[in-house]
Amino acid sequence: MKKKKGFLKRAAGMMMLAAMLMAAGCAQSSSTSSGSGSDKGEGSSSSVKIGFILSQTGTFAPLSEGILNGFQLYLDQHNGTLGGKKVEIKVEDDEANPQVALRKYRQLVHAQKVDLLVGPISSAVAYALRDEVEKDKKVLIDANAAGDDLSWGKKSDYVYRVSFSNWQNGSNAAKYLAEQVGKKAVILAPDYPAGKEVLRAFKAAFEAAGGKVVKEIYPKLNTNDFAPYLQEAAAEKPDLIYAFFAGSDGIRFVTQYKEFGLKGKIPLAGSLEFGDELITQPTGEAAEGIIAGINYSPYLDNELNKQFVEAYKAKYGKLPNVFSVEGYDAAAMLDKAITEAGSLRSENLIKVLKGISFDSPRGPIMIDPATNNPIQNFYISKNTLKDGAIVPEVIETVEKVTMPETSPFE
Incomplete structure (x- = not known):
């Protein structure tokens, strides 16, 4: 009987100790969670x-x-x-x-x-x-x-x-293209907000520099076959085609531009994506000769x-x-x-x-x-094939490209 009572006392003691440890653990967990959240302004969070x-x-x-x-x-x-x-x-x-x-x-x-x-x-x-x-x-x-x-x-x-911003991306190369490549352009981009805003900025800057956009074409996002749109663009007989496409859309567009027979016939220019590794590496020779307004290159x-x-x-x-x-x-x-x-x-x-x-x-x-947007340099580049790789060679630097404080389109 005494042994049983002793066992019960020890068990009760162990249960109390476990409860104390659990409480301490919960308090520590709560403190850690609080530390990883927003602090009160004193910089105390680690x-x-x-x-x-x-x-x-x-x-x-x-x-x-x-x-x-x-x-x-x-x-x-x-x-x-x-x-x-x-x-x-x-x-x-x-x-x-x-x-x-x-x-x-x-x-x-x-x-x-x-x-x-x-x-x-x-x-x-x-x-x-x-x-x-x-x-x-x-x-x-x-x-x-x-x-x-x-x-x-x-x-x-x-x-x-x-x-x-889309305004920076679309506008930075427009003056150079109007003065150095041609005055008559067809422009293309996917039919979503970024595409429309990039082309809007390009058109305004291109026409302010004496150029003329004769046609705007907006394929759907995730288009697989650009042939109908390229045919429509080529039919205008432009001095250049300017385009904005990102990711896999951009890869398909550049590849099909060459396959459709336009590479070397109508100069292709574009937004920063067309001078970027994400598009130039997988498209290779098809990207050669494209003029782009870039804000970064690993070759800077x-x-x-x-x-x-x-x-x-x-x-x-x-x-x-x-x-x-x-x-x-x-x-x-x-x-x-x-x-x-x-x-x-x-x-x-x-x-x-x-x-x-x-x-x-x-x-x-x-x-x-004034805009919460970065003031930064852009670089007019031309894709050049060197040692089997496409290198965007910088032709001109456009320094401190700054977005207008208010929309010029209203």
Whole structure:
């Protein structure tokens, strides 16, 4: 009987000890969870949780891969920290669908409690997210989506673009093309917001420089056969064809331009995507001769770019593209902003992000506080075949391309 009583006492003691340990464990878990969330402005949090909303499937998947690769490379070079805080990454696929993106956004912000957001690829998705981040007061670093209105009518104190705007992408090479290539152009782009905005900017700048756009053609996104559209463009007998296509659409368009017999007959020019590794590598000789207005190339001659390219090749076994540098620059900008703000609180980060400047592999960058858009150099380049690879040779530098403070199209 005494043995039984002793056993019961020991069992009760063990149960009490287990309960105490469980309570201590819960308290520690709660403290850790709180530390990874937004701090109170004192900079006390030792970690930062970043949510990525990117299009990881479909046409834009290669773009998303580049952004994540560039961001991760920067973390590798900085001991996995931004602003001295350990980084935890959560990635969601928006499928380039605004409604899907909103669901994924709510998972990241309300369920996973991320501190900051990076992405998206699609301008349509960016427009859908804009009101949500405004309502929740969450800082979004726009790593690619180039929708013009994010800097004009839909500008938000919580959205800061590190890539480029459609206005910058479409307008930068127009003057050179009108003066050096020809006055009569047919222009093509996919039938979605980014395509229409790039062509709108090109047309305005091209015609201001004395050129004339005689036809605009808008194939559907994810078009497989461009032959009918190329035939329609060629029928106008233009001096040049200017196009904007990204990802797999761009690869198909450039390849079919050559197959349709237009390469060497009608000069092809385009937005920065046409001078980028993501399109020039898989299309090879078909991309030769294209004139593009680029903001980045692994062949740009500056020391930071040389270091970036070397590190990227060592990690991923290939050259970086413009989307790789967008991810790298998103991390660099966050690193500087968190360091200077000493906090993860949106109110403090906003004060730093307005007008922030840093050096990039593509050249000097400054976020214009009037538009929350980067002021940056663009480079007029011509794709040249060298040692079996396409190299975009820089013909001319357009310095400090700055987006207008308000829309010139209203």
